Amino acid sequence: MRRTLGLTLLALWLLLGQALAAGVTVTVNPETTLAGGQMSLGDLAMISGDDSDKAKALRELKLGSAPLPGTRLVLTADMLAAKLATAGADLSYGSWKIPPMVTINAASQTVSSQTLQAMATEAIKQRLASETADVVVSECGVGHDVLVPPGQLSYKVELPNGIRFVIPTTANIIVCTDGQPFTTVSIKLYVKAYRNVVVAARNLAPFEPITPDSLRLERWDIGHLTGYFIDGDKIIGLRTRRAVAAGLPLSEVALEKPPLVRHGSPVTILVQMGEITVSTNGQALQEGSEGAIIRVQNLSSNRIVNARVIDGATVQVIIYSGR
Numbered sequence: 250m251r252r253t254l255g256l257t258l259l260a261l262w263l264l265l266g267q268a269l270a271a272g273v274t275v276t277v278n279p280e281t282t283l284a285g286g287q288m289s290l291g292d293l294a295m296i297s298g299d300d301s302d303k304a305k306a307l308r309e310l311k312l313g314s315a316p317l318p319g320t321r322l323v324l325t326a327d328m329l330a331a332k333l334a335t336a337g338a339d340l341s342y343g344s345w346k347i348p349p350m351v352t353i354n355a356a357s358q359t360v361s362s363q364t365l366q367a368m369a370t371e372a373i374k375q376r377l378a379s380e381t382a383d384v385v386v387s388e389c390g391v392g393h394d395v396l397v398p399p400g401q402l403s404y405k406v407e408l409p410n411g412i413r414f415v416i417p418t419t420a421n422i423i424v425c426t427d428g429q430p431f432t433t434v435s436i437k438l439y440v441k442a443y444r445n446v447v448v449a450a451r452n453l454a455p456f457e458p459i460t461p462d463s464l465r466l467e468r469w470d471i472g473h474l475t476g477y478f479i480d481g482d483k484i485i486g487l488r489t490r491r492a493v494a495a496g497l498p499l500s501e502v503a504l505e506k507p508p509l510v511r512h513g514s515p516v517t518i519l520v521q522m523g524e525i526t527v528s529t530n531g532q533a534l535q536e537g538s539e540g541a542i543i544r545v546q547n548l549s550s551n552r553i554v555n556a557r558v559i560d561g562a563t564v565q566v567i568i569y570s571g572r
Contacts, residue, residue, distance in 0.1 A: 272343035273298030282354040285398030288315040318357030319396040362392025369420035372406035382442040389417045389437040400426030414472020444471050446498050447478040453493040476501035506538035509561040522568040
């Protein structure tokens with residue numbers, strides 16, 4: 250009886266030895282450092298054995314995402330076994346050596362907040378390169394460093410809402426390692442653009458003609474300005490619509506062409522219909538500059554019409570004939 254039992258145990262030992270020899274040995278490291286991304290069993294363990302196909306399949310077995318850069322994940326043997334079983338590993342096959350605790354570290358490198366701001370600032374200045382303005386960019390609030398996986402760093406900056414001058418500009422910075430996007434960091438920046446603009450050299454009264462001594466150039470933040478001028482020669486001869494205080498920028502809405510036609514002055518009314526043009530005498534009921542639409546009275550019919558000012562003595566009415 251004892252001989253039979255001994256032979257049986259010997260046979261089982263031989264069969265087990267053959268099974269192990271034909272299988273694989275998986276030795277999980279107690280501590281591993283990864284570069285990020287997806288982790289596989291081959292990242293955590295030494296896998297060897299005669300069954301090369303099975304060993305390869307085990308090395309490539311996906312165990313989920315690696316910890317975030319600069320952090321660590323600690324698993325007990327039971328937790329790792331459960332993760333392996335969920336991934337489809339057959340723990341009854343081969344020899345498995347799993348330590349009581351497994352620590353997985355994620356390698357990292359730091360991208361400073363100064364680097365992120367520099368990238369965003371450069372993108373904004375490139376966008377404004379065609380403007381002859383002095384651009385000043387400063388960060389809105391306190392920046393934060395970012396941890397990313399090891400690798401060659403590159404950046405792509407997006408300005409989803411364009412460049413704002415009155416409110417902060419949002420810049421989305423895509424941080425890539427080895428050409429692959431890892432994270433997007435949003436920062437807000439104050440953007441100021443300064444130019445020399447035309448301002449009133451002295452107090453200007455309403456309807457005062459603009460002369461060279463009326464103007465001077467002064468450096469202004471143009472983010473708060475609209476319709477400003479940078480060349481005073483282009484507005485010589487215009488007049489103010491309203492009073493302008495000394496030192497304030499002159500804008501398109503503050504100026505107008507001086508009137509060519511005065512209220513009550515005689516004018517020639519040209520009436521054009523297709524290729525036919527007739528003229529009649531009229532009287533201006535409003536003053537108007539070149540191109541302005543004013544009311545005039547036809548002295549022959551006493552009819553009042555709207556006409557466009559051509560010059561100081563001529564206005565034009567165009568009649569469109571339908572077919």
